[in-house]
Amino acid sequence: MKDTKIIIPEKDIPARWYNIMADMPNLPQAPLHPATRQPVTPDDLSAIFPLALIEQEVSRERWIDIPEEVREIYALWRPSPLYRAHRLEKALGTPAKIYYKYEGVSPAGSHKPNTSIPQAYYNKKAGIRRIATETGAGQWGSSMALAGQLFGLDVTVYMVKVSYNQKPYRRIAMETWGAEVHASPSAVTQSGKKALEADPENPGSLGLAISEAVEDAATHDDTNYALGSVLNHVCLHQTVIGLEARKQLEIAGDFPDIIIGCCGGGSNLAGIAFPFIADKINGRDLRVIAVEPASCPTLTKGEFRYDYGDVAGLTPFLMMYTLGHDFIPPGIHAGGLRYHADSPLVCQLYHDGLIEAKAYHQLGVFEAALQFARTESIIPAPETAHAIKAVIDEALLCKEEGKERTILFNLSGHGYLDLQAYADFLEGKLTDYEYPEEKIKEALSRLPVF
Numbered sequence: 001m002k003d004t005k006i007i008i009p010e011k012d013i014p015a016r017w018y019n020i021m022a023d024m025p026n027l028p029q030a031p032l033h034p035a036t037r038q039p040v041t042p043d044d045l046s047a048i049f050p051l052a053l054i055e056q057e058v059s060r061e062r063w064i065d066i067p068e069e070v071r072e073i074y075a076l077w078r079p080s081p082l083y084r085a086h087r088l089e090k091a092l093g094t095p096a097k098i099y100y101k102y103e104g105v106s107p108a109g110s111h112k113p114n115t116s117i118p119q120a121y122y123n124k125k126a127g128i129r130r131i132a133t134e135t136g137a138g139q140w141g142s143s144m145a146l147a148g149q150l151f152g153l154d155v156t157v158y159m160v161k162v163s164y165n166q167k168p169y170r171r172i173a174m175e176t177w178g179a180e181v182h183a184s185p186s187a188v189t190q191s192g193k194k195a196l197e198a199d200p201e202n203p204g205s206l207g208l209a210i211s212e213a214v215e216d217a218a219t220h221d222d223t224n225y226a227l228g229s230v231l232n233h234v235c236l237h238q239t240v241i242g243l244e245a246r247k248q249l250e251i252a253g254d255f256p257d258i259i260i261g262c263c264g265g266g267s268n269l270a271g272i273a274f275p276f277i278a279d280k281i282n283g284r285d286l287r288v289i290a291v292e293p294a295s296c297p298t299l300t301k302g303e304f305r306y307d308y309g310d311v312a313g314l315t316p317f318l319m320m321y322t323l324g325h326d327f328i329p330p331g332i333h334a335g336g337l338r339y340h341a342d343s344p345l346v347c348q349l350y351h352d353g354l355i356e357a358k359a360y361h362q363l364g365v366f367e368a369a370l371q372f373a374r375t376e377s378i379i380p381a382p383e384t385a386h387a388i389k390a391v392i393d394e395a396l397l398c399k400e401e402g403k404e405r406t407i408l409f410n411l412s413g414h415g416y417l418d419l420q421a422y423a424d425f426l427e428g429k430l431t432d433y434e435y436p437e438e439k440i441k442e443a444l445s446r447l448p449v450f
């Protein structure tokens, strides 16, 4: 019998995170202060982040030690299993070998606790009492709620209104772990009030929820802000995924030819791919594919330029592929992929040709999710299903070309709290939606020019 899961012991939980900034051919351009438009200083960031995370944000050190207290909590679910998708391979009749790292085994059901735990740890050490954050799909909010509970921090979550309505169970999970949850736009912050005055039916967006959380943190001394994706330190924390996968593939005697991850803000893709990208920089033949929804096509249709990270323009300008910070994507079910831009690290690597990108419509994505659930058994999160669609396409290409490539992808989360999306798909209620080019141009035309 060929192995289905490759499991490594707890002692193999990585002791250090990998920082890709030590190896990138070109570093991302510096973040700029929203008012002065000068590079932000650690002092600027200290209003909402603890010093340890600010240091990680700018560090050029290749390896950063993971605190023992964080590793002890990681041990609740890490190392996560690496699976060989024998049944999917067979159903596709492909010569490709498909492996997936299953991050749905975390208590919150996704990769997000890999960073919420260290973020809560560093904030607690810095004497912070409360964390304000946003959530799209609810995955990040529940991960932060969990981390807050474990470290004795209060957590306030601004949850994008469409998800708040579509996903009551995510809200209940957050409340079970002790967090306070507001539908965003909310009447709690100035940014929220302004958005509601302009449009009481505003469905919310990740960018707007970020404005609310940043404003909350900036106006309360005992409160810091935490972000579930995009920033360098978040991508750094997620590298435990790829570091473990490397070890597990070594045991299987394989190395990936193609690495695939869905891309919302870029953190799970970073997590699985960054620990392999240095090999590519050093000449190894390896493709890395970021997969996004056609309804929010940041890498494939956005422009590489400075933009705010949020709708209200409270965050620094970051150099990203963006659709414009006031872009409000349609309410597709993959709430976690509805961000107007991407991590500056992922964007720079994409710009330098080290990462490719693909965009898919949601109907094809859900068909792929069903095929996966009916062969491999796990019901994936709708976000993850984007990656699965690309995996199936690549595996079918291998079949057409008669090539035995090794494909590694990140199964970033399970979909057991997203079953309404599956119900809508099965009942034929979902449609495809491509964001009109004119609307993207219009949103981009409102961006400041540097």
Ligand SMILES: Cc1ncc(COP(=O)(O)O)c(C=O)c1O
Pocket (backbone or CB within 6 Å): 110, 111, 136, 137, 138, 139, 140, 228, 229, 230, 262, 263, 264, 265, 266, 267, 268, 269, 335, 336, 337, 381, 383, 384, 412, 413, 414
């Ligand atoms: C399961 C899952 N996968 C992927 C994502 C996308 O985020 P990122 O690109 O930062 O991994 C999310 C975001 O909420 C998610 O919940």
